[in-house]
Amino acid sequence: MVFNKPPRRGHYVIRGTTALTMDPALGELAGADLEIKNGELVAIGSRLPAAGAEAIDGRYTITMPGFVDSHWHVWGTLLRGVVGDGKRHGWFATKGRLGGSFTSEDFAAGVALGMAEGLAAGVTTVHDWSHNLMRYEDAEANLEVHRRLGTRVHFSYSAPSAHPSMPMEKMRAILEKGGVMPDEVMDFGNIRRVADERLPESDGLLTLGVGVRGPARSTPEVYRKEWALARENGLTISMHCAGTQAEVQRIRQVDILHEERLLGPDMLLAHCLYISPRERERLAANRIPVSMSPLSSLRLGMGAPPINGHLAAGIPVSLSLDTTAISACADVFQAMRVAVGLEAIANLDAEALSPRRALELATIDGARALGLDHLVGSLSVGKRADLIMVRTDALNMAPARDPAVAIVHSAQPANVDTVMVDGRILKRHGRLTTVDPSDVVEEANARLTALCERAGYRRPTVENGGPA
Ligand SMILES: [Zn+2]
Known part of the structure; x- marks a missing residue:
């Protein structure tokens, strides 16, 4: 894949725009100018x-x-073409059958x-929760792509783990190909090496954490050790609180971590659709952010994310795509729209989650969840210039008046x-500057074909008659 050199941090002034700043002191400004110098927003007026x-x-x-996406397994995008519906070709089955055969080059192609x-769609910061890393080189390949593209990334190093609803035998077979068994601690030597080699040259665009399997997918000895090592190394701790209602209720992860005195604001949880009122209180008391993924929750039939319920309990909520092999495309506009719609239906109230609140969840609240709100998440003087310009003279946008409504709906x-x-x-006049999309697509197609051949996986395609 050929990457272009990232453009320099220049001196720019955007003139006469409608600024949806997400900064409470500034609000929304018509006919606004924004001045950007050496990567910083230096003036708004x-x-x-x-x-x-x-x-x-x-x-x-x-x-x-x-947009700040607080939970995205970006590597999995390569599997978008082969993830279908139903148990046999669904995300977990396909990840199980192909994940262990990924090479570092496949990681690069997927990311x-x-x-x-994501960048083309306005995602400027991603929490890349890379939960299939088998070798140091995989992390290296993953991060090198972000560096070449110019992404701001919070990278959670995470070993492969099979889905807990799988029978133990199947799980073992999958993990033997390249995973970490529930009774094995992740390789923190690799994580430290990523920190040593990648942080110094990252220009501040990279921060690090770990994605742990937690009480649902690893033994107490293992998760205790992983929590301790993460905290010793100053890494954030991200964990899924997912699965079916029955799975979540069988292993009350938040309660277990509370009993073990492991909860803390350096954690981030994904989904939490079926946590109990007591668990909610515990997350709120510890200021633990929850990342909610409306599009993947719906596609998987997991349930409707209780965004307002979590917010009302005092839990910091943000939005995410989870994996575009499930959510299908990196469309945060759609994720916000669906979030607003689900709350409207759940409450039989069109105003239950306002477009402005949804926009906060997708920007400043995502930045807070990742500990990056001092740098990004709003258009504020002194913050880094991570921004997008959305055209309002398009057929689907005109005649735009209320900017938050136009963006969300x-x-x-x-x-x-x-x-x-x-x-x-990184994108100007609708074109990406650091990479040619046709190169990326060609590479992804070639890598997916080779991956399926290597893994002996017959893809459901139009040519072979669709899903078997
Ligand atoms: Zn996830």
Whole structure:
């Protein structure tokens, strides 16, 4: 795959845009100018002098902070073509059959595909929860793609784990190909090596954590040790609290971690659809953020994410795509729209989750969940320039008036005209600057074909008659 050199951090002024700042002190500004210098937002106002700055025409655009996705297994995007519906070809079965055969090159191809799509759709920060790492080189390949694309990434190093609903024999067979058994501790030597080799050259765009299997998928000896090692090494701890209602109720992970005195604000949990009221209180008391993925929850039939319920309990909530092999595309606009719709139905109240609140969940609250809100998540003077410009003169957007309503209810990734991460322009006039999408797609197709051949997996395709 050929990457272009990331553009320099220049001196720009966006003129005459509608700024949806997500900064409570600034609110929404019509006809606004934003000045960006060396990667920082240095001024927001009207008719800024901005001497010497390159002007970017902001007319007919909404400028807002880029989306912060708080839980995305980006590598899995490579499997999008072979994940179908039903148990046999669903996400967990396909991940189980192909995940262990991934090479480092497959990681690179999957991450390039997922993240190029994500950047094009306005995701400027991703929590890349890489839960299939078998070798140090896999993490290296994964992170190198983010570096070349220019993404801001919180990377959770995470070993493969089979799904807990699988029979033990099947789980063992899968993990023997390249996983970590429930009674084995993850390789923290590799994680430290990632920190040593990758952090110094990251320009501040990379932060690190671990994705642990927790009480549902590893033994007490193992998760206790992993918690201790994560905290010794200053790494955030992310864990799934997922599965069917029965699975979640059988192993009350939050209660177990509470008893063990392991809960803390350095954690992040995904889903938490079926936690008890007591578990909710415990998450709120520990300020533990929960990442909710409306699109994947719906596709998997997991249930409707109780966003308002968690918020009302005092839990910090943010939004995520989980994996685009399930959520199907990196469309945060759609994720917000679905979140708003689900709450409207659950409460029989169209205003139950407002577009503005949904936008907070997808931007500033995501940044808070990742400990990055001092840098990104809102258009605020002094923060890094991670922003997107969405065109309002498109057929599906015009005649836009209320910017939050237009973004949540009308916008699509194709309306994202410009994307800036840390002051570097990664998309302009609708085109990515660091990579050619056709290269990424070609590589993904070739890698997926080779992966399926290597793993002896007959893909359901139109040619072979669809899912067997
Ligand atoms: Zn997940």
